[in-house]
Amino acid sequence: MNTDIYLVLKDVTCPSCGSRIVLMEDRKFVWLGCERCRIFVRITKSSISRKVRGKTFPWRDIIRDLISTLYQVCQQ
Numbered sequence: 001m002n003t004d005i006y007l008v009l010k011d012v013t014c015p016s017c018g019s020r021i022v023l024m025e026d027r028k029f030v031w032l033g034c035e036r037c038r039i040f041v042r043i044t045k046s047s048i049s050r051k052v053r054g055k056t057f058p059w060r061d062i063i064r065d066l067i068s069t070l071y072q073v074c075q076q
């Protein structure tokens with residue numbers, strides 16, 4: 001995947017294999033998931049910009065939502 005941002009989250013691990021979860025950004029999406037299991041969830045950047053209130057960028061909410069979606073996907 002060709003990404004602008006690649007972050008390994010320190011305290012979040014994959015519910016399936018225990019690997020560290022990564023957060024990536026490309027032109028259109030922010031992705032969160034496990035590279036080992038090749039399971040990713042994504043959110044469009046336009047929907048992120050709709051969540052921004054004033055000067056506050058809601059990273060915590062966005063990452064929390066992506067993580068909970070990933071956990072739901074892994075439990076299926």
Ligand SMILES: [Zn+2]
Binds near residue numbers: 017034
């Ligand atoms: Zn995994």
